[in-house]
Amino acid sequence: MGYKIAVVGATGNVGREMLAILDERGFPADEVVALASRRSQGTEVSFGDRTLKVKALESYDFSDTDICLMSAGGTVSKEWSPKIGAAGAVVIDNSSAWRYDSDVPLIVPEVNADAIKGFSRRNIIANPNCSTAQLVVALKPLHDVATIRRVVVATYQSVSGAGKDGMDELFNQTRAVFVNDPVESHKFTKRIAFNVIPHIDVFMEDGSTKEEWKVMAETKKILDPKIKVACTAVRVPVFVSHSEAVNIEFEKPITADEAREILREAPGCLVVDKREDGGYVTPYEATGEDATYISRIREDATVENGLAMWVVSDNLRKGAALNAVQIAEVLVNRKLIQPRKQAA
Structure with a gap:
């Protein structure tokens, strides 16, 4: 007997990716x-070689659902995740609504799978910010060996992180530039075509943006509260996959060669680091892939025990849909939940 899975937000970029990944990975x-x-009721979405008709969340009965993958935004999650959890389903939420709740585990399976046990307090598990997910996958194996003191990261985030509207805006603006039409900005604060914007989410009192704060707060919750994190989050004219330039300061000495070998053996990581033309990964190559790619690993002589590296991953997959499905797999593989129909 297998599980009953609900995907909320199934018509969005991440929801469609969740359906695709559930099928790809043969989820039970x-x-x-x-x-x-x-x-969106009645809209058709693909699930492998099948077509599913979308049902309305507002009238759906979750009483026999085992796992709900939630990708409908923070407002919807705040209202519906507690209701769905109270009905007995485990909610894996992709929004920021529950990430900072002390009763809700924030999980990246390669990094802190053991923390998933706390899900039963609310029947909710949080998925991290897309930039945080790939960052901590790369940091965890190095932290285990040399203990990270401080991380400085600059993100290069694709427009798909802002949803379909962000992707449409980049496409429309690019076309407008080539045909000499007016370039209109609706989703982003400035033109994104052939430009970069150092502003994601709202500004906070200290001058940081909320996106930058998320990377800091989530890295501490997932990996280690003692790590100091500074982030500059930048939107770039790329459709899919986020990149990060990461500088790390360790307590213990670690060489670039040692880091390279550690990361080659680490779960979820794929090292592509040849010191030659094209010997690194860009967002284009990472799109559609599951791995967190790590390139340009080198020693940083400006600090004691410092390294610099380049980290790239598909934000719709590892940054969102794949990580959520992996969390569901942990629940199943560790026998933390049982199919409710079978139990009945």
């Missing part, structure tokens, strides 16, 4: 239900 589901708001 007897039934998969696609859910969205009433206005």
Whole structure:
């Protein structure tokens, strides 16, 4: 007997990716239900070689659902995740709504899978910010060996992190530039075509943006509260996959060669680091892939025990949908939940 899975936000970029990954990885589901708001009811979405008709979240009965993959934004999650959890389903939420709640585990399976045990307090598990997910996958194996003191990261985030509207805006602006039409900005604060914008989410009192604060707070919660983190988050004119330039200061000595070997053996990491033309990974190559790619590993002589590296990953997969499905796999593989129909 398999599990019954609901995907909320099934018509969005991440929701569609969740459905694709559930099928790709052969998740043990007897039934998969696609859910969205009433206005999307009846829309068809793909699940492997099958087509699912979207049902309305507002009228759906979760009483026999085992796992709910939630990708409908923070407002919807705040309202619905507690209700769905109270009905007995485990909610794996992709929004920021629950990440900082002390009763909700924030999980990246390669990094802190053991923390998942706390899910039963609310029946909610949080998925991290897309930039945080790939960052901590790369940091964890190095932290285990040499203990990280401080991380300085600059992100180069694709427009898909802002949803379909962000992707459409980049496409429309690029086309407008080539045909000499007016370039209109609706989703982003400035033109994104052939430009970069050092502003993601709202500004906070200290001058940081909320996106930068998320990377700091989530890295501490997932990896180690003692690590100091500074982040500059930048939107770039790339459709899919986020990149990060990462500088790390360690307590113990570690060479670039040692780091390279550690990361080659680490779960979720793929090192592509040849010191030659093209011997590194860009967002284009990472798109559609599951790995967190690490390149340009080198020693940073400006600090004691310092390294610099380049980290790239598909933000719709490892940064969102894949990580959520991996969390569901941990629940199943560790026998933390059982199919409710079977139990009945």
